[in-house]
Amino acid sequence: MQKTTQTIVLLFLCLFTFFLVWKSGYRYQNEVENVESLKNVENLNYVENEKNGTLSKVQNMCPLKNFVFVKTHKTGSSTMSNILLRYAENNKLNQLMGRYPTGTEYGDLSRHYYPPPPPDEHYNVFLMHADYNHQFLLSKLPSSTVFFTFTRDPVSRYISAFHFFKLDRYYDSSNFDNAVNLHMADNAKYLINTNQCRHCARTVNSVAHDLGFDFKGYVKTVDKDKFLGDFLVKLRKEIDLVLISEYYDLSLVLLARRYCLTFDDISYLKSLESTSRPYVSEATREKLRQFQYVDAVIYDFYNATFWDLVKKEEGLLEEAERFKEHNKMVHDKCVAGKQIGTYDTYQFVLTEFGRTDFQCRAMCSRVLPFAHLIEKRNQGLRNDGPHQKDYLTLQDLYDIRYRQ
Numbered sequence: 001m002q003k004t005t006q007t008i009v010l011l012f013l014c015l016f017t018f019f020l021v022w023k024s025g026y027r028y029q030n031e032v033e034n035v036e037s038l039k040n041v042e043n044l045n046y047v048e049n050e051k052n053g054t055l056s057k058v059q060n061m062c063p064l065k066n067f068v069f070v071k072t073h074k075t076g077s078s079t080m081s082n083i084l085l086r087y088a089e090n091n092k093l094n095q096l097m098g099r100y101p102t103g104t105e106y107g108d109l110s111r112h113y114y115p116p117p118p119p120d121e122h123y124n125v126f127l128m129h130a131d132y133n134h135q136f137l138l139s140k141l142p143s144s145t146v147f148f149t150f151t152r153d154p155v156s157r158y159i160s161a162f163h164f165f166k167l168d169r170y171y172d173s174s175n176f177d178n179a180v181n182l183h184m185a186d187n188a189k190y191l192i193n194t195n196q197c198r199h200c201a202r203t204v205n206s207v208a209h210d211l212g213f214d215f216k217g218y219v220k221t222v223d224k225d226k227f228l229g230d231f232l233v234k235l236r237k238e239i240d241l242v243l244i245s246e247y248y249d250l251s252l253v254l255l256a257r258r259y260c261l262t263f264d265d266i267s268y269l270k271s272l273e274s275t276s277r278p279y280v281s282e283a284t285r286e287k288l289r290q291f292q293y294v295d296a297v298i299y300d301f302y303n304a305t306f307w308d309l310v311k312k313e314e315g316l317l318e319e320a321e322r323f324k325e326h327n328k329m330v331h332d333k334c335v336a337g338k339q340i341g342t343y344d345t346y347q348f349v350l351t352e353f354g355r356t357d358f359q360c361r362a363m364c365s366r367v368l369p370f371a372h373l374i375e376k377r378n379q380g381l382r383n384d385g386p387h388q389k390d391y392l393t394l395q396d397l398y399d400i401r402y403r404q
Helices: 002-024 032-039 042-059 077-090 134-140 154-164 176-186 206-210 215-220 224-238 245-259 282-291 293-312 316-334 358-364 367-378 394-402
Strands: 067-070 146-151 241-244 335-340 346-350
Touching: 067 077, 077 358, 077 367, 077 394, 146 245, 146 293, 154 176, 154 206, 154 282, 154 293, 176 282, 206 293, 215 224, 224 293, 241 245, 241 293, 245 293, 245 316, 282 293, 316 335, 316 358, 346 358, 358 394, 367 394
Parallel strands: 067 146, 146 241
Antiparallel strands: 335 346
16 A cells, blocks of 8 residues: 555656646746645655654754764755754764864765763754755654755856855856856756766765765666656655745744744854856856756745745744844854955954854854864864964864753
């Protein structure tokens, strides 16, 4: 009976994906009514019921203790990682991290050595970029671990990544829009008869890559709609909540409601905010949406289900407005201004109060040096090394962990 139900679900997801393609000519608009009809189909309820059961268990374990942030590139994930690094440190949670200096890009999780957690304790949290491996992560963290992630409109995410990683240097860098078109032309056969893509890492269909999509298998399969449908069902089973970057504050408040977080827990300063925004024409944007077919389907599906969740949360929009006011007060208390930092992104300059406050300096610290300090502390190292002004120090991390 279960196999029959799964087959029906997969068939319906495939038909739904085909409908999006037919209706929009690969222009994946945010058609909430289409996904609403998908979710109302009785045969999809087994996925929803399974997830709802998991969520109810987690809600009974508030506050949030065991979680994985499945980090996706250029979706606001560095800002989110900073929020969660602070949350984990404030609550003395053990972060699954490799030996110093592993950093933030793990790739294959199984190839790293992980220093053990303190005696009679276990790992609680994983937050870094990695090849998503649900089974491996559950082998290191408790079975009740919550998984959540962010996705973003694939066109704006591609432009942000192409600009951030300076991929226009491989093409006509005097004209960003032209460089993007040359990049697409350079990969004209991508996902038609090859999964190879030049200068595409962390840029093209990168959310699907970060979530573990098998592009080689996708190219080889005859029934691509079914293949993509199978992947969506897998994600629905494994990932408890998918948030949307375009609605960042609203997403954070939804996360906070679901897992009993406070406004202080989710307050933030934007991380790796670019100092400039390149121009890309509407015609090029349309081609980019077609070029990133897989990410477009994933985004539209989860954008619609996100708004379905919002509708069910009474007063959530008003709460998000209150959070914006709270976050502005935190910003004004901590930040005196900003300057151009690394990678042509803004770096905050803290107020006199901010320089003496752990939370302000933690919010100002970028993820890589923050992670390196935790790695050092976890190994009992005491050498702080070069220190960035207004960032946390290694002593801060010892103090926050071992304070009474």
